Amino acid sequence: xxxxxxxxxxKNKPVLVVGGGRVATRKIELLNRAxxxxxxxxxxxxxxxxxxxxKNKCEWIxxxxxxxxxxxxxxxxxxxxxxxxxxRIYKDASSRYLLVNTVDEPQHCSCIFPAIIDRSPIIIGIxxxxxxxxxxxxxxxxxxxxxxAHLGLMAKIAGExxxxxxxxxxxxxxxxxxxxxxxxxxxxxxxARGQLNEAKLTLDxxxxxxxxxxxxxxxxxxxxxxxxxxxTLRALxxxxxxxxxxxDSLVSEEVLDLSRRDADRICVGKRANSHSTTQEEINxxxxxxxxxxxxxxxxxGGDPFIFGRGGEELQAAKSAGIPFQVVPGITTALGVSAxxxxxxxxxxxxxxxxxxxxxxxxxxxxxxxxxxxQSNQTLVIYMGSITAGAIASKLIINGRDxxxxxxxxxxxxxxDQKVLIGTLNELEILTHKxxxxxxxxxxxxxxxxxxxxxxxxTENEP
Numbered sequence: 001x002x003x004x005x006x007x008x009x010x011k012n013k014p015v016l017v018v019g020g021g022r023v024a025t026r027k028i029e030l031l032n033r034a035x036x037x038x039x040x041x042x043x044x045x046x047x048x049x050x051x052x053x054x055k056n057k058c059e060w061i062x063x064x065x066x067x068x069x070x071x072x073x074x075x076x077x078x079x080x081x082x083x084x085x086x087x088r089i090y091k092d093a094s095s096r097y098l099l100v101n102t103v104d105e106p107q108h109c110s111c112i113f114p115a116i117i118d119r120s121p122i123i124i125g126i127x128x129x130x131x132x133x134x135x136x137x138x139x140x141x142x143x144x145x146x147x148x149a150h151l152g153l154m155a156k157i158a159g160e161x162x163x164x165x166x167x168x169x170x171x172x173x174x175x176x177x178x179x180x181x182x183x184x185x186x187x188x189x190x191x192a193r194g195q196l197n198e199a200k201l202t203l204d205x206x207x208x209x210x211x212x213x214x215x216x217x218x219x220x221x222x223x224x225x226x227x228x229x230x231x232t233l234r235a236l237x238x239x240x241x242x243x244x245x246x247x248d249s250l251v252s253e254e255v256l257d258l259s260r261r262d263a264d265r266i267c268v269g270k271r272a273n274s275h276s277t278t279q280e281e282i283n284x285x286x287x288x289x290x291x292x293x294x295x296x297x298x299x300x301g302g303d304p305f306i307f308g309r310g311g312e313e314l315q316a317a318k319s320a321g322i323p324f325q326v327v328p329g330i331t332t333a334l335g336v337s338a339x340x341x342x343x344x345x346x347x348x349x350x351x352x353x354x355x356x357x358x359x360x361x362x363x364x365x366x367x368x369x370x371x372x373x374q375s376n377q378t379l380v381i382y383m384g385s386i387t388a389g390a391i392a393s394k395l396i397i398n399g400r401d402x403x404x405x406x407x408x409x410x411x412x413x414x415x416d417q418k419v420l421i422g423t424l425n426e427l428e429i430l431t432h433k434x435x436x437x438x439x440x441x442x443x444x445x446x447x448x449x450x451x452x453x454x455x456x457x458t459e460n461e462p
Contacts, residue, residue, distance in 0.1 A: 002129040003112060011035035014072060017058075018065050018089055019079030020045040023103050025052070027077050030113065032057050039073070041065050042080075067092045075111070078102040106130025115140035119152035121159065148237045154183070154191045161203050168207045178206060184241070184295075186323070189217050193325065216243075216290035218317050220310050222303040222329015223247075227413035228254035230335055234327045239263075242297035244289050246282065250301030250437060252414070259297075279309060283316035290322045303331035307357045307382045333380045336412030336439050340419050341452030344378045349444035352377040358384030358391060358440075373400040378443035385436050389428030395442070400424060405446035410434040415456070421449060 020042025090108035093100035102108035114125030190199035224230040249269025304310030402425040
């Protein structure tokens with residue numbers, strides 16, 4: 001281990017920074033966040049440092065460096081573009097047993113600044129021991145994506161209850177068990193939802209009543225249109241804490257692989273003419289698993305509130321008294337239109353967009369066909385592979401031009417995405433030439449596909 005990771009309390013402690021450029025500014029901004037008393041030595045200050053100085057957040061003590069400036073200093077930062085001066089500062093500081101950081105010169109450092117993830121009071125530092133700082137920053141970005149924003153607030157509240165927990169539970173194992181339940185249970189979820197008063201009440205109940213408040217919760221999560229790059233940050237965070245995932249057939253393996261490794265995965269997908277799990281069975285499973293105290297992620301393709309029947313599942317959870325959260329996703333229409341270069345609205349072609357489903361219950365049907373045939377709007381049809389012919393006929397009968405451009409997109413946003421371009425009177429024929437699942441886009445904006453298409457592996461047929 002080249003460096004021992006330490007976290008230093010710099011509040012009101014003097015720190016000498018030699019240098020007045022942008023590199024020094026970045027260090028000073030961090031030092032200010034830590035509450036240090038910053039003393040600057042520099043011939044001149046850059047605009048950013050001048051602004052910081054005017055706010056009295058640093059003290060400009062001299063224009064030239066002198067070794068006596070190291071007296072009564074806690075930490076030294078050498079941030080000049082003069083290598084000889086930086087080396088001199090390092091030697092002077094080291095001879096006084098002071099910690100010194102020399103920017104971009106690890107051989108002249110007795111301490112280094114790590115890549116920082118700040119969820120105060122939770123702080124995570126990542127270091128490559130000065131060998132590959134860019135790699136350390138990349139690792140920080142990946143880890144930061146996994147840490148929820150409420151982590152720091154949860155830690156602050158826990159700090160307020162620390163003495164109470166010590167008074168109530170005498171053994172270390174009891175205290176650990178208490179906090180393990182809190183950080184993985186209702187308390188954590190309430191903080192995430194911003195229900196701080198309820199979260200504090202939960203901690204009090206756990207302390208005073210010694211009851212097991214480890215009831216489960218349902219997370220309704222949108223997995224996006226398929227490409228794992230389009231998964232939201234919050235969805236990734238929730239999938240990392242799930243005990244069980246109930247997922248649809250349209251959720252890609254790439255997305256599933258981002259979930260917690262030891263989580264149970266249950267496919268409850270429903271496909272046209274081959275329902276593997278009924279909606280009633282899914283509702284029953286969600287409630288049953290949550291009542292067992294498990295964190296259940298219901299993972300749906302696209303967005304759960306856009307033809308995903310997410311509302312029905314939450315109604316069942318509400319009736320059963322199960323707490324729930326909703327994590328929206330990029331709905332299929334938005335993701336696929338972006339990946340095919342077909343903007344759903346455009347000032348010259350479309351002033352509105354309608355989303356409809358081509359899959360209905362037996363007693364349902366579309367009745368407002370005149371509203372769907374307006375030439376200045378885009379029509380997006382989910383699950384329309386079986387009913388494409390009937391939909392095209394109804395649109396044409398009700399006045400939509402049979403030469404209206406249409407796009408049939410298979411596996412949109414995936415590497416093997418395919419796009420067929422044609423006209424409304426060809427819609428049924430084209431849907432049989434491309435594998436499901438598909439999305440249909442109807443309207444003049446489809447003509448922009450040839451100009452704006454950017455994603456690989458698209459196919460265009462007249």
